[in-house]
Amino acid sequence: xxxxxxxxxxxxxxxxxxxxxxxxxxxxxxxxxxxxxxxxxxxxxxxxxxxxxxxxxxxxxxxxxxxxxxxxxxxxxxxxxxxxxxxxxxxxxxxxxxxxxxxxxxxxxxxxxxxxxxxxxxxxxxxxxxxxxxxxxxxxxxxxxxxxxxxxxxxxxxxxxxxxxxxxxxxxxxxxxxxxxxxxxxxxxxxxxxxxxxxxxxxxxxxxxxxxxxxxxxxxxxxxxxxxxxxxxxxxxxxxxxxxxxxxxxxxxxxxxxxxxxxxxxxxxxxxxxxxxxxxxxxxxxxxxxxxxxxxxxxxxxxxxxxxxxxxxxxxxxxxxxxxxxxxxxxxxxxxxxxxxxxxxxxxxxxxxxxxxxxxxxxxxxxxxxxxxxxxxxxxxxxxxxxxxxxxxxxxxxxxxxxxxxxxxxxxxxxxxxxxxxxxxxxxxxxxxxxxxxxxxxxxxxxxxxxxxxxxxxxxxxxxxxxxxx
Numbered sequence: 001x002x003x004x005x006x007x008x009x010x011x012x013x014x015x016x017x018x019x020x021x022x023x024x025x026x027x028x029x030x031x032x033x034x035x036x037x038x039x040x041x042x043x044x045x046x047x048x049x050x051x052x053x054x055x056x057x058x059x060x061x062x063x064x065x066x067x068x069x070x071x072x073x074x075x076x077x078x079x080x081x082x083x084x085x086x087x088x089x090x091x092x093x094x095x096x097x098x099x100x101x102x103x104x105x106x107x108x109x110x111x112x113x114x115x116x117x118x119x120x121x122x123x124x125x126x127x128x129x130x131x132x133x134x135x136x137x138x139x140x141x142x143x144x145x146x147x148x149x150x151x152x153x154x155x156x157x158x159x160x161x162x163x164x165x166x167x168x169x170x171x172x173x174x175x176x177x178x179x180x181x182x183x184x185x186x187x188x189x190x191x192x193x194x195x196x197x198x199x200x201x202x203x204x205x206x207x208x209x210x211x212x213x214x215x216x217x218x219x220x221x222x223x224x225x226x227x228x229x230x231x232x233x234x235x236x237x238x239x240x241x242x243x244x245x246x247x248x249x250x251x252x253x254x255x256x257x258x259x260x261x262x263x264x265x266x267x268x269x270x271x272x273x274x275x276x277x278x279x280x281x282x283x284x285x286x287x288x289x290x291x292x293x294x295x296x297x298x299x300x301x302x303x304x305x306x307x308x309x310x311x312x313x314x315x316x317x318x319x320x321x322x323x324x325x326x327x328x329x330x331x332x333x334x335x336x337x338x339x340x341x342x343x344x345x346x347x348x349x350x351x352x353x354x355x356x357x358x359x360x361x362x363x364x365x366x367x368x369x370x371x372x373x374x375x376x377x378x379x380x381x382x383x384x385x386x387x388x389x390x391x392x393x394x395x396x397x398x399x400x401x402x403x404x405x406x407x408x409x410x411x412x413x414x415x416x417x418x419x420x421x422x423x424x425x426x427x428x429x430x431x432x433x434x435x436x437x438x439x440x441x442x443x444x445x446x447x448x449x450x451x452x453x454x455x456x457x458x459x460x461x462x463x464x465x466x467x468x469x470x
Contacts, residue, residue: 011253011397013037013203014110016079016171018178018227020198024073026211027080030202032061033210036255037203038084041095045108047175048075052106056095077178079171081110084398094136097173104150105174111138112203113168113188114396116459121163141170157181158224158237165459167246167395169219171201178227185456186221186243187395187447189260199227204258218261244447244456248397250436251386252294252357263438266297271435272385272427273301273355280425281306282381286350289313291357291368292340298385299355313347314340314368340368348376358386359415360399362406366419373420382421387429387451388412395457399450
């Protein structure tokens with residue numbers, strides 16, 4: 001088991017476009033569609049073929065870009081980023097894309113994921129004279145690229161990527177080329193699309209739909225893609241492992257209209273609900289309600305399989321952000337109270353099956369169960385459309401210690417008592433696999449380390465491949 005660590009863990013979104021006259025504006029729209037992946041900062045770097053120009057700031061995409069002068073961000077190429085950071089990392093210097101200038105040319109980096117050996121590499125770089133300007137692990141790669149050679153090309157990038165360990169999806173921009181890279185295990189999502197003659201790269205395919213682009217293919221594990229005016233070229237920088245896509249992308253993180261590893265997120269969540277109803281039917285229930293928004297699909301599947309009516313028993317205030325990605329527990333607590341409200345006319349006097357996608361800290365579930373009962377629900381049976389989360393994530397999601405994970409320190413019976421439910425049950429690992437893994441997925445497999453403790457990538461760079469069977 002990996003040691004308990006705290007660090008800069010990010011759940012972010014990257015977007016890039018090559019060959020469009022409105023590159024900066026389209027990047028804005030692409031980032032807006034992925035706002036759910038990070039609400040603390042956003043930025044764009046544009047190339048006009050000779051110079052890289054940046055605009056970034058703290059806050060939501062609309063806030064960052066409402067005063068942007070897109071005439072000064074002219075160029076046919078751009079990369080963008082929406083950021084979420086843990087406590088201590090919310091500073092402008094860490095907002096991406098990071099931009100570096102040198103005599104040999106400029107370089108911009110946008111990153112989704114987490115480098116497990118970043119601290120070690122920072123120490124080595126500083127010992128060799130490098131001066132790092134941010135606390136983000138993303139900056140480490142820029143220094144490794146420059147250390148591998150003055151020119152930023154496939155060879156220097158591949159050499160740098162082979163020195164980092166973890167989960168990463170990178171977009172790298174220089175004046176006349178854009179590069180996209182995915183870690184050898186393919187834990188984070190990254191796709192390529194087309195918009196006319198332009199190429200588009202994004203963390204989620206919903207960004208393609210936002211701008212009218214069409215999906216072409218996934219970036220493969222261990223692949224470095226080079227995009228330029230000469231077209232697109234693929235380079236293998238590491239041996240491809242069996243893909244272990246982050247299961248939480250399907251459970252919670254991605255938008256339901258996105259396809260992750262060629263599997264639609266809404267459809268997979270609905271199948272999670274179906275599997276959950278098969279495994280853990282609720283006793284003598286009247287209605288099924290889902291916790292907005294990411295649990296609605298699973299609730300529909302559960303209701304469909306169980307034969308119970310699905311009702312909108314909980315509504316969401318659309319003007320409050322996601323509680324999971326608030327940077328402190330205090331803000332999460334307040335966010336739950338502001339964000340969700342029961343529909344008394346629906347739940348009063350009813351035995352309710354409450355479907356949620358996951359329980360991390362237990363704060364949200366406890367508050368929702370309490371609200372439902374205060375609204376008159378006779379019983380609340382909680383069903384979770386994923387296995388219990390008992391282990392920290394080292395690959396880019398803000399779950400870095402066991403102390404904050406309710407399932408790591410309590411039995412299901414104790415959790416049921418803590419959140420005030422009448423019963424609780426989780427989807428099994430096999431049920432989750434049946435819901436997600438499809439025949440058409442690429443090198444199919446999912447990372448369930450936070451649920452099972454089976455980490456596909458170790459800090460020393462060794463991989464632990466757990467072959468998955470449906």
